Amino acid sequence: MINSIDLSKVHLRLTNISKNATNTVSFKPSEAKEPLDSSYSNAKLICIEKMDQSYPLNPENNQLIKNWSIFAYDESVLIYSALEGDLMFCSSAVIKIEDEYAYNLTVLPFFFTSIKKLAETKIDGINFTKDPSLAKKMAMVEMKTTSILDAVEPNSIVLIDGPLVAGNIMAYLINMDEKLREKNCIPIYFIKNSYSRMVIDFDPELSTIYNSDFHWAVRLLPDQHRSSLFKYTDQYNPRDSKVFTYLKPSMGFPMRIEMHSKTYEKFNPLIKDVIDLLSYFFILQGDYANPQVRPIVIAEKYAREGLKVLNIPALLQRLGFHPTINQVRFG
Numbered sequence: 018m019i020n021s022i023d024l025s026k027v028h029l030r031l032t033n034i035s036k037n038a039t040n041t042v043s044f045k046p047s048e049a050k051e052p053l054d055s056s057y058s059n060a061k062l063i064c065i066e067k068m069d070q071s072y073p074l075n076p077e078n079n080q081l082i083k084n085w086s087i088f089a090y091d092e093s094v095l096i097y098s099a100l101e102g103d104l105m106f107c108s109s110a111v112i113k114i115e116d117e118y119a120y121n122l123t124v125l126p127f128f129f130t131s132i133k134k135l136a137e138t139k140i141d142g143i144n145f146t147k148d149p150s151l152a153k154k155m156a157m158v159e160m161k162t163t164s165i166l167d168a169v170e171p172n173s174i175v176l177i178d179g180p181l182v183a184g185n186i187m188a189y190l191i192n193m194d195e196k197l198r199e200k201n202c203i204p205i206y207f208i209k210n211s212y213s214r215m216v217i218d219f220d221p222e223l224s225t226i227y228n229s230d231f232h233w234a235v236r237l238l239p240d241q242h243r244s245s246l247f248k249y250t251d252q253y254n255p256r257d258s259k260v261f262t263y264l265k266p267s268m269g270f271p272m273r274i275e276m277h278s279k280t281y282e283k284f285n286p287l288i289k290d291v292i293d294l295l296s297y298f299f300i301l302q303g304d305y306a307n308p309q310v311r312p313i314v315i316a317e318k319y320a321r322e323g324l325k326v327l328n329i330p331a332l333l334q335r336l337g338f339h340p341t342i343n344q345v346r347f348g
Contacts, residue, residue: 061252062219065260066245074241074266076300078293085203086173087114089312090165092157093320099338102130103149108323109160110316111168118315121168124323127156158186162193171200174291176298178313181206181259181275182249191256194277203284203291207313208273215249234263234271241266243292248278264292266299270308 066072090111097104105127113119126142129149136145146152161179169175175197181190181204197204216230217223227233234244244263251257261275274295281288298310307314 061250062215063248063250064219064245065248068220068245069237070245071238071242072245074243074264074296075293076241076266076297078290079297081174081287081290081294082114086170087176087312088112088165088169088173089114089176089178089310089316090161091178091313091316091320092161093317093324094157095324096153097338098341098344100341101338102128102132103153104128104338105153105156106324107157107160108320109164110319110323111164112312112316112319113168113170114312118319120316120319121164122319122323123160123164124326125160127153129153154186158189162189166193166196169197169200169202171202173200173202174294175202175204176295176310176312177204177206178317179206180208180211181277182251182257187257191277194280198277198280198283203280203287204276205291205295206275207310208275209270209309211273213273216244216247219247230263230273231271234265234273238263238265238271241296243296246281248281250278262292264296264299266296267305267308272299272308 088111090109092107092109094108095106097106106124107127108122108124110123111121127144128142129144129146129152131145131147133145135143138145144152144156165175165177181187181194194204211229211231213230214224217227217233223233227236238244242265246260246262248260249258258278259275260278260281261273263271263273265271274292276288284291295310298312299308301311302309302314304314309317
């Protein structure tokens with residue numbers, strides 16, 4: 018068993034399942050994130066500002082960085098399909114902007130299997146499941162929320178890759194969001210890709226013209242502008258509520274940012290300044306091909322590096338897992 022190896026702030030746990038070693042594992046790792054569901058049902062949408070108007074961004078209005086700590090989160094995931102089950106290696110990074118980037122990095126392995134003799138196991142990292150897709154999402158969100166809550170300090174603006182309201186894992190994220198707000202933090206969530214049609218379905222005429230809200234936003238917004246603010250509330254569970262807008266801070270694709278409605282209410286006088294600060298971080302990144310806020314890009318780089326320390330193909334060879342044919346063919 019390999020357990021609790023400290024690799025300079027990288028905490029690795031791996032359970033060695035007893036198997037005969039093999040020399041046939043030669044495939045390369047493939048990176049894949051489990052998709053998060055950002056569709057909405059039974060939703061009530063309110064446009065807080067003027068629907069057909071865009072609002073200019075001011076990236077020079079970045080004074081909040083002097084009085085608030087800035088944290089950012091991202092993760093990187095490698096998934097291997099083996100005959101024994103699916104292995105997922107998840108690297109989670111939280112960075113803080115200082116004179117030099119400070120970071121917390123966690124790298125954990127998970128094994129998802131339907132082998133019945135492992136159903137009652139209490140060994141950390143082994144997950145008996147008949148629904149691997151759901152089990153992977155749950156493992157990722159637990160790691161995500163724990164990493165963020167352990168690392169983020171009070172009075173911080175927290176930039177988090179991924180949606181707040183996201184299918185069957187939203188309860189975990191909303192609980193995390195509440196705990197951050199109790200620490201006087203402003204959690205902001207970033208969505209780069211989504212098939213959401215909430216805005217265009219809000220106006221029947223728009224739904225005949227556009228394929229998605231992102232399609233609407235890219236046509237509506239000039240560079241360095243944002244859309245109006247919208248408030249979504251689930252009709253059956255009002256706790257699932259958020260305020261969101263689409264930003265187009267430079268040439269290229271827009272991005273949706275969102276926050277919990279209670280965050281919007283608590284920090285309302287600062288929200289426009291926060292959005293301007295985000296536009297500054299977009300400009301700071303300066304990459305039209307990768308339009309993200311700079312702190313999340315840095316967190317992403319740390320997360321990817323976290324996976325490299327494992328030498329995963331050699332690790333799997335020692336453990337004796339047998340890759341599926343598609344894993345060998347496509348990686």
